[in-house]
Amino acid sequence: MKAMRxxxxxxxxxxxxxxxxxxxxxxxxxxxxxxxxxxERSRGLPHVRDSLDVKRFMAxxxxxxxxxxxxxxxxxxxxxxxxxxxxxGFLPVVWSGAWLVLxxxxxxxxxxxxxxxxxxxxxxxxxxxxxxxxxxxxPLTLPPGTPLWxxxxxxxxxxxxxKEVFGGTGRNFLNPALxxxxxxxxxxxxxxxxxxVWTVLSGARETVVDTFTAATPLSVSVSTPAxxxxxxxxxxxxxxxxxxxxxxxxxxxxxxxxxxxxxGALFLILLGIASYRIILGGVLGVLxxxxxxxxxxxxxxxxxxxxxxxxxxxxxxxxxxxxxMTTDPVSATHMKHVKWxxxxxxxxxxxxxxxxxxxxxxxxxLAILFMNLFNPLLDHIEMQWRMRRRISNV
Amino acid sequence: MISxxxxxxxxxxxxxxxxxxxxxxxPPPTVAVLxxxxxxxxxxxxxxxxxxxxxxxxxxxxxxxxxxxxxSPGGGQVARIQFGPRRVLQAVVIQRDAAxxxxxxxxxxxxxxxxxxxxxxxxxxxxxxxxxxPFLRAFPYRAIADxxxxxxxxxxxxxxxxxxxxxxxxxxxxxxxVFTFGLRVLKRLCPVVHVHADADDQAFCExxxxxxxxxxxxxxxxxDSGVLLYRVRxxxxxxxxxxxxxxxxxxxxxxxxxxQYPTERLFAVxxxxxxxxxxxxxxxxxxxxxxxxxxxxxxxRFAVGGTLRGFSGDPxxxxxxxxxxxMVLPEPEAADFLTLFRPGFGxxxxxxxxxxxxxxxxxxxxxxVNGGHRACIACGYCAEVCPVDIWPQMTYKSILAEEVxxxxxxxxxxxxxxxxxxxxxxxxxxxxxxxxxxxxxYRKEQG
Numbered sequence: 001m002k003a004m005r006x007x008x009x010x011x012x013x014x015x016x017x018x019x020x021x022x023x024x025x026x027x028x029x030x031x032x033x034x035x036x037x038x039x040e041r042s043r044g045l046p047h048v049r050d051s052l053d054v055k056r057f058m059a060x061x062x063x064x065x066x067x068x069x070x071x072x073x074x075x076x077x078x079x080x081x082x083x084x085x086x087x088x089g090f091l092p093v094v095w096s097g098a099w100l101v102l103x104x105x106x107x108x109x110x111x112x113x114x115x116x117x118x119x120x121x122x123x124x125x126x127x128x129x130x131x132x133x134x135x136x137x138x139p140l141t142l143p144p145g146t147p148l149w150x151x152x153x154x155x156x157x158x159x160x161x162x163k164e165v166f167g168g169t170g171r172n173f174l175n176p177a178l179x180x181x182x183x184x185x186x187x188x189x190x191x192x193x194x195x196x197v198w199t200v201l202s203g204a205r206e207t208v209v210d211t212f213t214a215a216t217p218l219s220v221s222v223s224t225p226a227x228x229x230x231x232x233x234x235x236x237x238x239x240x241x242x243x244x245x246x247x248x249x250x251x252x253x254x255x256x257x258x259x260x261x262x263x264g265a266l267f268l269i270l271l272g273i274a275s276y277r278i279i280l281g282g283v284l285g286v287l288x289x290x291x292x293x294x295x296x297x298x299x300x301x302x303x304x305x306x307x308x309x310x311x312x313x314x315x316x317x318x319x320x321x322x323x324x325m326t327t328d329p330v331s332a333t334h335m336k337h338v339k340w341x342x343x344x345x346x347x348x349x350x351x352x353x354x355x356x357x358x359x360x361x362x363x364x365x366l367a368i369l370f371m372n373l374f375n376p377l378l379d380h381i382e383m384q385w386r387m388r389r390r391i392s393n394v
Numbered sequence: 395m396i397s398x399x400x401x402x403x404x405x406x407x408x409x410x411x412x413x414x415x416x417x418x419x420x421p422p423p424t425v426a427v428l429x430x431x432x433x434x435x436x437x438x439x440x441x442x443x444x445x446x447x448x449x450x451x452x453x454x455x456x457x458x459x460x461x462x463x464x465x466s467p468g469g470g471q472v473a474r475i476q477f478g479p480r481r482v483l484q485a486v487v488i489q490r491d492a493a494x495x496x497x498x499x500x501x502x503x504x505x506x507x508x509x510x511x512x513x514x515x516x517x518x519x520x521x522x523x524x525x526x527x528p529f530l531r532a533f534p535y536r537a538i539a540d541x542x543x544x545x546x547x548x549x550x551x552x553x554x555x556x557x558x559x560x561x562x563x564x565x566x567x568x569x570x571x572v573f574t575f576g577l578r579v580l581k582r583l584c585p586v587v588h589v590h591a592d593a594d595d596q597a598f599c600e601x602x603x604x605x606x607x608x609x610x611x612x613x614x615x616x617x618d619s620g621v622l623l624y625r626v627r628x629x630x631x632x633x634x635x636x637x638x639x640x641x642x643x644x645x646x647x648x649x650x651x652x653x654q655y656p657t658e659r660l661f662a663v664x665x666x667x668x669x670x671x672x673x674x675x676x677x678x679x680x681x682x683x684x685x686x687x688x689x690x691x692x693x694x695r696f697a698v699g700g701t702l703r704g705f706s707g708d709p710x711x712x713x714x715x716x717x718x719x720x721m722v723l724p725e726p727e728a729a730d731f732l733t734l735f736r737p738g739f740g741x742x743x744x745x746x747x748x749x750x751x752x753x754x755x756x757x758x759x760x761x762x763v764n765g766g767h768r769a770c771i772a773c774g775y776c777a778e779v780c781p782v783d784i785w786p787q788m789t790y791k792s793i794l795a796e797e798v799x800x801x802x803x804x805x806x807x808x809x810x811x812x813x814x815x816x817x818x819x820x821x822x823x824x825x826x827x828x829x830x831x832x833x834x835x836y837r838k839e840q841g
Contacts, residue, residue: 001731033766036729040763045826046702046813047695047723048408051741051748052820053765055734057773060747128768170769170821272746275774334772334787383788383804390783393534393633393807 008032026120030127058129060273064264065136065324069105071260072253073097076144076200079250083199083208097144100200101253104139104151111152112138115159119168128169130330134158137177137324140254141317141365142184143192145200150188154180174372175331178365185365193361195219198250213237216251217244217315218354218361221304230307244314255317265323274327277339278346282322285347286312293355304355318350321364326371333375335382342378346371395603397593398625400612403781404814407742408557408701409756410665410721416564416673425468425657425679426487426712427453430478431698431705432528434537434837435462437483445472448496450525450655453486461541464715465525467657467678469495485712497654500524504650506575509582517582524649526656528715529642530583532634533623534807535837539636547586549619549637550577552606554592556614556700558664559719560673562591563598565641565660570602573640576647577605584636590622614702615781620810624782633807641718645678659718665701666758667691667722682707682720691724695761702813726762744775744818768821776815776825782808786815786825793832806833 015021015028032038033055042049077097081088112135120127138155158180163172185192195215201208208214215223217239224233234240243249247257268274290309297305313319326332326346333342346367353363360366429437436457441447447466456462470491478484501520504512512520518541521527530539530548539545552562566573580587590608591599599609608626610616619637627633638646641660648656657678664671669688676685682696696707699717707713713720733741738748742757750757776786784805792801806829815825 005729005731029766034734035732037733037762037764038766039726039729041695041725042761042763043824043827044697044704044706045811045824045830046817047697047704047706047721047761048406048701048759048817049762049764049822050745050818050820051738051743051750051764052745052818053822054768054771054820055765056747057771057820059734126766126768128771130771168769170771270746329772329774332772334774335785336774336777379788383785386783386785387803387805390803390805390808391627391632392630392803393805394630394802 004035008036023121024117026125026127027117030129055129057273058133060271061133061268061324062136064267065133065140065254067260067263068140068254068257068320069101069136071247071257072140072144073101075248075251075256076100076253078248079198080144080200080202083212083214084202085209086202096202100144101139103148104142104144104146104253105136107148107151108135108139108155112155112159115156115164119164123168125168130169130328131159133328134163134176137254138180140320141177141181141252143197143251144253145197146184146191150184150191153187154184156180157183170330173331173376174369175325175328178325178369181365182369198252213239214250216361217249221307221311221315222354222358222361224303226303228303230303230311233303234311241311241314244311252317252320255320258314258319261319261323268323268327274323275329275332275339275343277336278326278332278343279322281340281343282326282347283313283343285344285349286318286322286351287347288344289348289351293351302355309351312351312354316354316362316364318347318364321350321368322347325365325368331372331375333378333382335379335386338375338378338382342371342375345374395599395606395609396626397609397611398590398622400610400616400621400625400781402779402783403613403616403621403812404744404779404818405555405613406557406701406759406817407750407754407756408666409758410558410668410671411756412558412662412664412671412673414673416660416675417670418675419684421490421492421677422680422684423492424473424487424489424681424712425677426485426681427464427467427679428485428712428714429454429464429483430485431714431717432464432538433531434535437464439475439483439486441472441475441486443472443475446470446496447472447488448498449657450498450500452525454483456538459541461522462528462538463522463525464528465655467655469497487712499653500649500655501653503653506578509575509578509650512582514582517579520650521579521646524655526642526646526649529646530636530638532636533620534633535833536811537837543634545584545634545636546632547588547623547635548580548584549622549635550580550587550589550640550643551617551619551622551637552589552591552598552640553617554595555617556702556719558662558671558721559700560641560660560662561595561598562640563595563601564673565644566602569644572644572647572651574605575651576643579646579650580638580643588619588622588626590617590619592617612781615810615812615814618781618810618812620808621781624808624810639716639718642716659713661685661713662719663687663722664719665697665722667694667724679712679715681710681712683709685713685720686722689722691722692727693725695723695725697721697723702817703811724758724760726760744779745820763822765820765822767823770821770823773820775818775820779814779818781812781814782810784809784829786829790823790825790828793828798836801832802836806836809833 077093158176162176162179349367437454468488473489474487476485593611697704698707789804
């Protein structure tokens with residue numbers, strides 16, 4: 001600790017006013033405050049301040065995401081070895097998974113951090129820790145084995161167009177990680193959609209082994225024959241309800257396990273970081289819409305309409321999106337009650353896109369981005385309502 | 395007695411509460427008045443350094459309204475007149491003549507029965523001449539009340555929630571008669587007088603139930619008259635109400651009863667920076683060092699008036715005109731190592747992100763801002779604590795965008811300047827100071 005303190009004390013003058021690297025001060029500040037809490041005397045009103053800062057706020061979201069990353073590494077390796085007909089022992093699986101996933105995470109962080117430093121230096125402000133969360137979320141939404149240049153391009157688009165052009169953290173109205181994800185989806189559909197992209201084959205294999213299903217639960221659901229229910233089809237290819245909740249199936253790196261999402265949601269709600277209104281609103285939106293579709297489904301309609309609404313929550317990325325993406329405080333609604341509306345609409349649109357738009361098997365990311373656009377309007381409506389209830393004081 | 399409950403607000407879990415003892419040290423050698431901390435006045439000095447003054451002599455008046463007089467809280471010699479940057483009049487310091495302190499008689503003592511016969515205008519005049527009128531302040535700007543208007547109501551706050559103030563039971567001890575007389579004076583100024591007390595102090599509410607009109611339940615700053623006004627007002631006209639604190643009302647009553655300028659004050663001296671947190675009976679405008687006694691931290695911060703709303707006092711300086719609390723807090727010394735990764739049993743926080751949330755026990759606090767400055771991330775904590783339902787993050791943004799109509803409609807003028815929004819902000823944005831500055835700018839614009 002002493003040595004570290006001395007190191008920072010020695011480096012600090014070079015980054016401060018008049019130092020050779022003064023322009024890089026935001027970078028220095030963001031690194032130093034990881035190790036040492038900052039010291040600054042308050043100016044009064046009030047004289048004391050809360051111990052919570054943005055760094056801890058965002059670090060706790062990353063803590064909630066680490067299990068997803070670990071599970072994502074395991075799952076990517078497991079699916080890859082299973083599809084390639086290799087042994088699925090724990091260590092080889094983790095090894096393969098780490099080779100698939102960690103380079104994506106590292107590239108995301110390096111590229112994202114570089115953009116953020118550039119903008120922080122030019123705009124002369126500190127680096128906001130929201131970046132670290134965006135950079136953790138982004139690779140978790142991608143299929144394992146996405147080409148690294150695409151990862152770099154995606155996060156660049158997310159950070160620059162999704163956030164920085166609007167003024168940086170706090171002024172963006174879109175979720176940066178999802179903006180990058182959506183960009184990749186539309187720019188490079190070949191590497192980000194279809195049944196083949198979710199599993200990476202290792203070695204010299206060209207096709208998956210016969211016993212392996214490469215299709216994701218969502219694409220299985222969409223292509224269910226009219227004679228069967230979706231549940232039967234899913235169980236037929238090995239996707240039982242329990243498996244979907246556990247998450248050991250092909251999909252995006254971090255989004256497959258509903259169980260981890262529930263744990264993460266409880267953690268974040270308990271700590272008061274994620275809004276329970278948005279999360280519960282989202283869950284209600286999915287369930288209500290799913291149930292409504294059950295009611296309107298006739299004998300001739302697609303079997304997807306009659307799917308048990310709970311399956312919409314446990315398949316694909318909807319749980320991950322609702323817990324981690326809708327609750328980004330900046331791009332979510334800022335007022336209290338419309339958070340329910342925002343969450344509900346995200347859930348509703350997710351199901352509607354999944355069921356009625358065959359071009360997009362997964363709808364959660366687009367649903368959230370679409371609702372992000374409406375949030376200023378929702379906030380405006382609640383603010384007007386609140387202002388009308390006040391006895392005016394002008 | 396009407397019960398009013400407020401769900402928002404926050405009680406700081408801070409260490410250093412005063413012990414239940416009243417210390418009566420020898421009277422201080424100097425006393426002072428600090429014009430800098432009297433809201434919105436433009437002082438015109440009536441004395442110069444070296445002048446002899448008695449208790450009750452005029453030290454300065456207000457240029458905007460010369461009827462507002464500020465009297466000397468001590469008898470002796472004007473030792474120092476201190477100016478700050480841009481010639482702000484900071485302090486008028488009186489070296490007391492300890493052996494034989496001259497006291498000026500300002501009026502004949504007012505008998506309780508004579509009060510009802512006194513015309514209102516004469517009563518106002520008497521209060522102005524007696525130097526106690528400035529204790530009456532007016533919403534929404536908390537400026538000194540205008541002697542020429544009649545307010546819709548007067549609120550009397552028995553203030554005690556901010557860490558740490560003198561509880562009303564302490565300063566009203568043996569003063570019930572005086573206080574009741576003070577309330578009668580207020581009733582002559584305005585028929586509607588609301589006296590509100592903290593419902594948590596049940597024994598006090600029971601003992602004074604004949605004079606308390608509103609029992610307020612909730613956390614800091616529910617003891618502020620502005621919060622009660624926000625809860626009970628019926629029409630926009632109510633916003634022009636006046637308020638006075640309990641201790642100040644005692645001074646008003648004593649001035650009328652004795653015909654002399656009252657100078658006694660009961661101070662709360664607290665905080666983890668003082669060796670001996672306690673109540674101190676001393677003089678108005680007493681020196682900070684005289685009250686603080688032994689200091690037990692290397693770099694103390696003197697928050698004059700309280701932890702949240704007080705101003706930073708000079709260690710050589712004095713207490714202000716209104717302030718009855720002195721909070722001594724340690725300035726931060728060394729940075730905590732790896733504090734980001736610690737569970738934080740000892741870290742006080744309004745949020746639930748530290749394990750201190752499990753036990754809300756008093757914890758030591760320094761004046762450290764505890765974080766880097768960041769853009770607003772819309773976490774919403776400020777709106778969770780705002781006692782008058784302002785959405786501070788939104789109002790802050792509309793202030794920066796200079797949308798005057800919008801931030802006024804948000805309720806800017808209802809702001810009670812409690813400082814909680816700034817306290818809870820994880821981005822360390824100076825919300826309360828920005829809102830207050832906008833309020834003051836708007837007042838200036840109104841003329």
